[in-house]
Amino acid sequence: xxxxxxxxxxxxxxxxxxxxxxxxxxxxxxxxxxxxxxxxxxxxxxxxxxxxxxxxxxxxxxxxxxxxxxxxxxxxxxxxxxxxxxxxxxxxxxxxxxxxxxxxxxxxxxxxxxxxxxxxxxxxxxxxxxxxxxxxxxxxxxxxxxxxxxxxxxxxxxxxxxxxxxxxxxxxxxxxxxxxxxxxxxxxxxxxxxxxxxxxxxxxxxxxxxxxxxxxxxxxxxxxxxxxxxxxxxxxxxxxxxxxxxxxxxxxxxxxxxxxxxxxxxxxxxxxxxxxxxxxxxxxxxxxxxxxxxxxxxxxxxxxxxxxxxxxxxxxxxxxxxxxxxxxxxxxxxxxxxxxxxxxxxxxxxxxxxxxxxxxxxxxxxxxxxxxxxxxxxxxxxxxxxxxxxxxxxxxxxxxxxxxxxxxxxxxxx
Amino acid sequence: xxxxxxxxxxxxxxxxxxxxxxxxxxxxxxxxxxxxxxxxxxxxxxxxxxxxxxxxxxxxxxxxxxxxxxxxxxxxxxxxxxxxxxxxxxxxxxxxxxxxxxxxxxxxxxxxxxxxxxxxxxxxxxxxxxxxxxxxxxxxxxxx
Ligand SMILES: Cc1ncc(COP(=O)(O)O)c(C=O)c1O
Numbered sequence: 001x002x003x004x005x006x007x008x009x010x011x012x013x014x015x016x017x018x019x020x021x022x023x024x025x026x027x028x029x030x031x032x033x034x035x036x037x038x039x040x041x042x043x044x045x046x047x048x049x050x051x052x053x054x055x056x057x058x059x060x061x062x063x064x065x066x067x068x069x070x071x072x073x074x075x076x077x078x079x080x081x082x083x084x085x086x087x088x089x090x091x092x093x094x095x096x097x098x099x100x101x102x103x104x105x106x107x108x109x110x111x112x113x114x115x116x117x118x119x120x121x122x123x124x125x126x127x128x129x130x131x132x133x134x135x136x137x138x139x140x141x142x143x144x145x146x147x148x149x150x151x152x153x154x155x156x157x158x159x160x161x162x163x164x165x166x167x168x169x170x171x172x173x174x175x176x177x178x179x180x181x182x183x184x185x186x187x188x189x190x191x192x193x194x195x196x197x198x199x200x201x202x203x204x205x206x207x208x209x210x211x212x213x214x215x216x217x218x219x220x221x222x223x224x225x226x227x228x229x230x231x232x233x234x235x236x237x238x239x240x241x242x243x244x245x246x247x248x249x250x251x252x253x254x255x256x257x258x259x260x261x262x263x264x265x266x267x268x269x270x271x272x273x274x275x276x277x278x279x280x281x282x283x284x285x286x287x288x289x290x291x292x293x294x295x296x297x298x299x300x301x302x303x304x305x306x307x308x309x310x311x312x313x314x315x316x317x318x319x320x321x322x323x324x325x326x327x328x329x330x331x332x333x334x335x336x337x338x339x340x341x342x343x344x345x346x347x348x349x350x351x352x353x354x355x356x357x358x359x360x361x362x363x364x365x366x367x368x369x370x371x372x373x374x375x376x377x378x379x380x381x382x383x384x385x386x387x388x389x390x391x392x393x394x395x396x397x398x399x400x401x402x403x404x405x406x407x408x409x410x411x412x413x414x
Numbered sequence: 415x416x417x418x419x420x421x422x423x424x425x426x427x428x429x430x431x432x433x434x435x436x437x438x439x440x441x442x443x444x445x446x447x448x449x450x451x452x453x454x455x456x457x458x459x460x461x462x463x464x465x466x467x468x469x470x471x472x473x474x475x476x477x478x479x480x481x482x483x484x485x486x487x488x489x490x491x492x493x494x495x496x497x498x499x500x501x502x503x504x505x506x507x508x509x510x511x512x513x514x515x516x517x518x519x520x521x522x523x524x525x526x527x528x529x530x531x532x533x534x535x536x537x538x539x540x541x542x543x544x545x546x547x548x549x550x551x552x553x554x555x556x557x558x
Contacts, residue, residue: 348431349479350453350478350479350482351478352453352478352543353422353478353480356421356539356540357422360416367453368452368453368454383454411418411422411427412430
């Protein structure tokens, strides 16, 4: 390992890498440097095994059967909810709703919150939101004649908090912001945002999709009203995610989808809704996925989130210094507080050409607008190339990427 | 040749850096926009058609090297050709990028540059970049 990084690492990356079978894939016969972790992370063997084991030994529906298998499936599903509760330090498992992912959680919130809002009410989000925390509110605002306002961003890719304060009005009904930006890497000061919103009695939704794998979250000390994330970005399966909501808020919101499991009693005239969190879990959930997510969270906690974060910061600093040497390369997103996301443009190459050249060198990055077109517009770029780091990445892989970036320079920049 | 050098041949890079027929026409008779949402490529194509012949053509927009070079080369190749010929060229081009036609030993000189896109078929995610200009052309010609 690169001595510079190795000197300060207290994490055995080689044994961690051995937990991830996919890292043995060799694209075009080369070592795979997987730097598309902000899109989705790879899965450790324990998570893969959990899914198989579930279908081999526990598979059955939850909360519905009196039989042996159903009891075991229900237990595993509910145990996972408890793991999530502890992971977020929520007060109660009633506040942990399993959903399909961040997108579904945000749509659930926009739709159900929407039922409580009146024409002229205001929703405040930021300019750095992922489309999934923007489009649902835009649709809602059109439908119900609400005002959608945006917290602006600065040249370094940080939220402009002074303007945020001024945008809070007596018509603001909800604030929804991203904890860590997927296209810039910025970690937003959500404590401050929540505090300011609460001074005006406004509830706050936090999109934690990019944050949870890198920052430990305590929803009680943050005093977040809602916190949502996807399992697949924290080494868990796809198709499972979490909506945390304070009990009193989840009580106030109407149900989202209707069907089985979310009801207590149905007659032909009316329905009594089930208790939390089941009121928001209509239909058969992704049971295996939920169980797999619990195992993924335990995997992360066994390594230690703060250790992971420190390691990733070293990778980010190492990569940042190396790419800054390349002529015509500009980093987009230079906030003080960042997760391991390195977004950049090269002024003589389109991001997709960078992506293709890196791919041929075995390096997987993302190129494009990253579902944050307003951010791209703000920085005046069509898209960026983005390398995003996870616990299993190494400094050698960064060298592999940097070498390919020099090749881009040779092809296009000279 | 390394696949990457085969894809980004010198001719392609030249067209990317210095595209031909880039800009706008005074009086286009046909125009169309094309988007490739995957890449964010966008092209605007303007044609001047007289007596079923493309007498002039210009394009504008932003995109990756492959889409831009493809548009630049396309505008060169189609200028002066009849609509019928152009449609055949589009079909030929689709075959080239899908690797469905052999690269001739000595292609006629005005078509030669189309064959530099034969490397694209090794990069399935980039085929749409190469064909964007040609699809946009077909859409433009559908208007009358
Ligand atoms: C910040 C942010 N929010 C929301 C999402 C949407 O997550 P998902 O696609 O898992 O629903 C993403 C994923 O790209 C993201 O990065």
